[in-house]
Amino acid sequence: MTQLVIGQMLNGVIVGSLYGIIALGVTLTFGLTGIVNFALGAFMMFGAYATWYLYDVVGLPYPAAVLGAVIFVSIVGYISDRALFQFTRGNLVNGLLVSIGMISVFEALVLAAFTTTPKDLTYVLPGALHVAGIVLPKIKVAVCVVFLAVIFGTYLALTRTWLGRAAFAYAQNPEAAALMGVRTGRLQTIVVVYSTALAGLGGGLYASMYSIEPTIGSAYILKAVEAAILAGVGSVIGALGGGIILGVSENLGSVFFPSAFRDAYGLVFLIAILLVRPGGLFGDRP
Amino acid sequence: MLLDIQNLTKRFGGLTAVSNVSFGVERGEIVGIFGPNGSGKTTTLSLIAGILKPTSGAIVWKDRDISTLTPFEVAQQGLVKTFQNPQLFPELTVAQHMRIACHLHVKRALGIGRLRTLFSGMPAELDRTLEHKIGQMLELCRLSSQRNDEAGALSYGGEKMLGVAMGMVCDPELLLLDEPASGLGHDEITNLDAVLRDLKSHGVTLCIIDHKVGFLGRLADRSIALHHGAVIATGKTEDVLANEAVVAAYLGKKHA
Numbered sequence: 001m002t003q004l005v006i007g008q009m010l011n012g013v014i015v016g017s018l019y020g021i022i023a024l025g026v027t028l029t030f031g032l033t034g035i036v037n038f039a040l041g042a043f044m045m046f047g048a049y050a051t052w053y054l055y056d057v058v059g060l061p062y063p064a065a066v067l068g069a070v071i072f073v074s075i076v077g078y079i080s081d082r083a084l085f086q087f088t089r090g091n092l093v094n095g096l097l098v099s100i101g102m103i104s105v106f107e108a109l110v111l112a113a114f115t116t117t118p119k120d121l122t123y124v125l126p127g128a129l130h131v132a133g134i135v136l137p138k139i140k141v142a143v144c145v146v147f148l149a150v151i152f153g154t155y156l157a158l159t160r161t162w163l164g165r166a167a168f169a170y171a172q173n174p175e176a177a178a179l180m181g182v183r184t185g186r187l188q189t190i191v192v193v194y195s196t197a198l199a200g201l202g203g204g205l206y207a208s209m210y211s212i213e214p215t216i217g218s219a220y221i222l223k224a225v226e227a228a229i230l231a232g233v234g235s236v237i238g239a240l241g242g243g244i245i246l247g248v249s250e251n252l253g254s255v256f257f258p259s260a261f262r263d264a265y266g267l268v269f270l271i272a273i274l275l276v277r278p279g280g281l282f283g284d285r286p
Numbered sequence: 287m288l289l290d291i292q293n294l295t296k297r298f299g300g301l302t303a304v305s306n307v308s309f310g311v312e313r314g315e316i317v318g319i320f321g322p323n324g325s326g327k328t329t330t331l332s333l334i335a336g337i338l339k340p341t342s343g344a345i346v347w348k349d350r351d352i353s354t355l356t357p358f359e360v361a362q363q364g365l366v367k368t369f370q371n372p373q374l375f376p377e378l379t380v381a382q383h384m385r386i387a388c389h390l391h392v393k394r395a396l397g398i399g400r401l402r403t404l405f406s407g408m409p410a411e412l413d414r415t416l417e418h419k420i421g422q423m424l425e426l427c428r429l430s431s432q433r434n435d436e437a438g439a440l441s442y443g444g445e446k447m448l449g450v451a452m453g454m455v456c457d458p459e460l461l462l463l464d465e466p467a468s469g470l471g472h473d474e475i476t477n478l479d480a481v482l483r484d485l486k487s488h489g490v491t492l493c494i495i496d497h498k499v500g501f502l503g504r505l506a507d508r509s510i511a512l513h514h515g516a517v518i519a520t521g522k523t524e525d526v527l528a529n530e531a532v533v534a535a536y537l538g539k540k541h542a
Contacts, residue, residue: 157404164404166386169375176373179335180456181361181390 007134008251014140016247017147021202022224023231023239024151025195031234032171032191035088035095039080040199041221042106047073047203048212049110052119055207062124066204070197077196081189089188103218110214118211125208143205150201151240158236172234223266230270232280241281245269287346288313288491289334289365289460294343296329296515303329305515306343311460311493316486318506318523319495322536326515327495328370331462334493335367336360362390366458370465372449376438380429380448383437384420387452391416419455426488427451427481443474447481454485461485463494467501475501499536503527511535 022040029037050069054060060068080102088095125139158164167187170177174184206216227246231238246266253265273281289311296304304326311317319327332338334345336357345353352360361367374383392400395412403409408416424430427447432440440448446466453461466482467475475498482492482505496502502509502523509523511532519529526532 161404162385162392162408163400165378165382166389169378169386170389172375173373175337175357176369177389178357179337179361179367179369180387180452181358181366181393183358185356 012248012251014144016244017144019223019227020240020243023227025198027228027239029195033188034090039099039102041217042103043196043199044203045217047200048207051204051207069204070200073200074197077193081192107214120211155236232282235282238282290346292344297341315507316492318502318509321512325512364459366453366456367462368449368453372445374437387455423451460491467498
């Protein structure tokens with residue numbers, strides 16, 4: 001029983017780090033542009049398909065395929081910012097409608113190109129680690145490490161460097177920043193593109209663990225938004241914490257209660273936390 | 287003429303907030319703009335800073351019309367505006383605020399290469415230049431002793447002073463001050479007075495809006511009085527303050 005619980009907790013951490021990396025995009029985009037980009041799930045799905053295509057069809061090595069997918073998704077992100085998101089800055093409702101519309105477009109495109117048949121990447125990194133009787137697939141551990149590194153890297157860049165701290169400050173007050181000569185429009189574009197790149201990375205690594213379908217994004221974006229709210233919107237390290245708390249509570253809940261309701265366990269946790277701390281766990285902290 | 291405002295008008299629907307306002311600012315002087323609440327002071331300043339776009343009229347900065355520029359472009363031209371309520375981050379120190387305000391310096395020095403500072407930190411030489419500049423400005427604004435205090439620990443007067451210092455560290459040729467004295471106590475105003483005089487002696491041109499007549503009266507070389515969005519008097523500050531229309535606007539006709 002102890003092994004089962006610990007194993008599920010570790011699984012929760014791994015899934016949670018995936019929630020976390022998308023939640024980071026959600027939280028950064030919201031902080032800088034005032035919109036919740038629900039299309040980040042679709043960007044993640046794009047990243048997964050691009051990785052699959054580059055790895056299995058084109059035949060690139062897996063890391064190169066993921067890198068290619070991240071670049072591809074960033075370009076799509078840049079185009080969608082210039083064509084659509086730049087007109088929804090600071091307008092929550094318009095941003096929501098645009099991003100939800102984009103989900104339909106992206107899913108339809110992938111559906112038309114690759115059909116609904118699930119795709120599986122051939123094994124990228126086979127084998128598993130056995131630690132004290134707990135079996136952990138190597139690939140899941142590797143993915144989790146990459147996610148943690150990217151999130152911590154972003155956190156350090158935003159809190160420890162001049163540019164990051166300045167960007168974080170400008171983000172909270174675009175008008176004041178503009179009066180100090182900061183080109184806030186460009187800063188916002190950079191963040192929108194960075195968040196899509198994070199989602200693309202999430203998708204690319206997701207593809208190495210699970211089979212992919214055009215609709216995988218929708219579940220993850222909901223979890224990511226949940227994680228961002230749980231953590232307190234605007235908090236980088238909170239996005240990771242929120243994702244992991246969510247992942248662990250879902251997986252642990254499934255041990256003791258029917259696993260069909262796993263999505264609900266995270267939500268119960270979210271409600272419980274918001275009752276105690278309405279601003280989220282990490283509220284207003286970077 | 288450093289700044290030349292020509293027939294500036296701003297309408298919000300049926301309301302004319304600024305009506306046909308013209309005035310100029312010469313290099314090195316302190317110009318005061320005053321008027322009762324709702325007279326169009328803040329709107330005028332926002333128009334100059336590019337936050338609002340004028341309905342008609344021109345804002346000529348060093349012989350070039352800047353009325354179509356965005357706020358960040360206006361700031362890059364050397365025309366910097368401070369806030370009535372300084373927008374600070376309680377958890378950052380005074381010195382960190384100053385570093386953040388150094389954006390334009392870093393941009394000029396490093397260009398796109400400033401992305402490298404994410405990995406390797408600020409180049410040592412630039413770092414020294416910035417530290418020197420920040421030290422100078424904090425000294426000037428009487429904040430040196432609070433350099434490592436968090437902004438949340440400052441008094442309201444200290445916050446406003448930090449706002450001025452952050453504007454000053456952008457190296458403005460003209461600093462637009464939005465009600466710097468509002469909400470300050472007597473001692474803090476005396477302090478602010480001295481700081482602004484020091485700034486002037488360092489060659490900065492100041493344009494100050496406020497409705498504290500006494501404060502502006504001591505400080506401004508020249509003044510413009512606004513009422514209902516229009517200029518009702520302009521000239522030397524003591525003359526403007528004695529002007530009948532100005533007194534009537536402030537105190538009502540009975541007392542004029």
